[in-house]
Amino acid sequence: MMFSIQSGQKVLVVWGAAPQKKLQQLTGSLGKVCVENVDRLTMGSHPTSSFDVVLSGVIFPQSISHTTELLGEFLRLVKQGGRIILQEATVRNTNGTHLRTVEKLQSDLKITGLINIQEAKRVSLTDVEMQTLKDLLNIAINVNVVEIQCQKPNFEVGSSSKLLFTEQKRQVKPSANIAAVWKLDDTIDDDIETIDENNLLDEEDIKKPDPASLRVCGTTGKRRACKNCSCGLAEELSAEGKAVAVQPTQTKTSACGNCYLGDAFRCASCPYLGMPAFKPGEKIQLSDQQLKADV
């Protein structure tokens, strides 16, 4: 159970529901080790790229679900080229469960940018252990605990290492196999099988931005007019939602003398708002609606 850790390497052990004794057994045998509970991991502010190896969920019971968010944090914490070894409970058929199949787990690892994803190794459990795990995960069918090793690439997104001039000259040379597939002879592609694009998104992608982050000023209470409304009903909306400074007087008068210049130069109380620019001295007819103040 040593995970090929070399002496001197800095290891992060992430646990979900492990009993303390087992935790100590593992960490005692490793060198420099940090131990974090999965729920508290993001609170501990470990610096970026500080670990050689991350061991996650490797102690029974293997209850950790490696979400995109969690894997992203691992990617941040581990050094370039560092290893991540995780164990997770998987199922053969996901109907009605919150667990993944092995294939989905591997695919999800890939999507986060991890490389050299090894073949999943089966972790055997006794019957008693299996039942305990099932109870913990609140699942009725048998699970298959697998261990997968993978690596963080050497190219760090966000690093600012300058490329050598010689590297820059290198042209992209995809293999013949790739080039053969990326042909466009078959432009009528109705029959070519495609992946289900809905699988590209996970729960985080479905989230919308926090409405508070979209506001600029709380006091003016600005509201957007419905931009799709094009059938004549927008009059109601624009009458409702105007955020114009309210003048206490009954009639609108110009406060700046710039009326003829156009809306870009007019003040908020200008009776000519909404009309095009005109020549100074030109007689413009204002409707009653324009002369009344917005209340």
Next chain:
Amino acid sequence: MRPSHMEMVNRKITFLYGSQTGTAQDVAERIWREARIFHFHGPVRTMDDYPVSQLIYEMVVIFICSTTGQGEEPDNMKHFWRFLLRKNLPADSLQGLRYAVLGLGDSSYAKFNYVAKKLHRRLLQLGGQPLLHIGLADDQHDLGANAVIDPWINDLWRKLSDLYPLPDGVVPLNKDILCPPRWIVSLSETAETYRQSSSNIELMEAKVGNNREEEFSQNNPCYVSIIKNTRTTAPLHLQDVRLIHLSAPKLQYSPGDVLMVCPHNASEKVDQFFSLLSCGSDGRLGPDTVIHVKEKDSDAPVPLALKHPLTLRRCAEQYWDLNAVPRRYFFHLLSNFTTSDLEKEKLTEFSTPEGQEELYNYSNRPRRTVLEVLQDFPQATANIPLEYMFELFQPIRPRAFSVASSPKAHNEEIHILVAVVKYRTKLIAPRLGLCSNWLAGLTPGTNIPVWIRRGSFHFPLSENNPVIMIGPGTGVAPFRSYIHERVALSQASNKLLYLFFGCRNKNGDFHFSNEWLSLQEEKHLSLFCAFSRDQEYKIYVQHLIKEQAALLWDLLSSKAWIFLAGSSSNMPAGVKEAFVKDVACGAGKLSHDEAKQFMQNLENTGYFQCETWA
């Protein structure tokens, strides 16, 4: 000092965009312009214009895409996206590619920026390396999309400058200087040259009947003539909706297809435009002035419409969109041309990050048009150099209309149902939709250039399964096409065809009421109608779905197809919810989760198809 040629080879960036209304295109072109400041270069193209098989050879690509409709990708990236979704693409296809994705969306929609999110993921799946985090611009932000776009673009340049530093002795250009125009625009040498080369074009346009048999497209439109242009809504009804009959013997189409129309600016607007220009110092810029547009750089090829010499009148009428709402770059350009200090100060303010809120209030929110802005800044307008007109004014975009006629029933004709767009903002003059108002004003006998585009509906060919069609308002158009086709094939029965229609008033905007009522009488069609404003409480199509839940569940159990078409942003969600809650859960007795999965499966397998428009 500029980088050497060899060095420039490695400073290539490709900019690819998917844009439905032109906003994403605008942003893409902005990023493309800014790239030059850092001595990067490369083409800016729609994704569908780009040969996708080349992607495996690219080193740096920036993607800009909006999300439209019900979470779908814009039309000009559909093919590109479909290719990327191919299962057989190896996982390391794009390992040599560094990319960045900027998405434009609106978080009031459920599928906020789904297109950009999916693109980012797929590129990652295919081995691409992201340069930075995905940008998710949101129209719901008080400052609009730029609140996200501006900082994201800055991050992008920082990142690219780190990865591709400039060679020694080369520095970035001053970003405040005016960017040179993308093409060379010059006045024609002689009127003679114009007459010779343009005669071919006139000939092509005049000969209505003589259209090439190959597929028609924007570059090769089919000329069709107006037979009838009638208002279908009652005279006092608040909305004007037109049924336009076109004579189109050469156009092949099927139910579900869409007619593409490229409108012109109204002639009063064109006249207004030239009267504003005539106040200018350059007396040569009149409607009859003939110009040449020539390519300057292979990164910016000249579009087909501008390849031959043409008059400024033609540009102002058919090419430049004078009805569009101008964007930030428009104001930046004008600030360089004006001779008035007052104007310059305001125009400059509108192009700064601090001035965005004010700009939004001035132009976006009230939907102020290009022409109206030109009127407000007469000194700037009077001094616009000819070659910058193509930077200021964007090309008119074609619009799509679901074909409402059936090839078999309406021989050699094409019908479209057009809701005339007219609404008010705080501006005194009402806002007018360019295309709908242009179409509404066309008289019988006029010829217009159009082409057919395949719609997204795949109607069933066999007559075995029931077909449920939900099409409130103008959404009923594609269903009129399909239903009449079935009637012409003697395959229409009220046990197979079910139409759910909704509008405001039975006597106001009940489109094609005579046809539906007779078809119902003849037992060719089962009809359900919701007239939302005919009574105190509102009745919408989703209420009809609830009412007919038992029937609908029966139909779904016999493998019925469901089609949904229409224009409201709330209606599709409301209808889908009614299917889940009232039909699948209520009548079908499924649990909520099972019901959602059931409807999702119908969507995934093509048994539930939606086509909605803004």
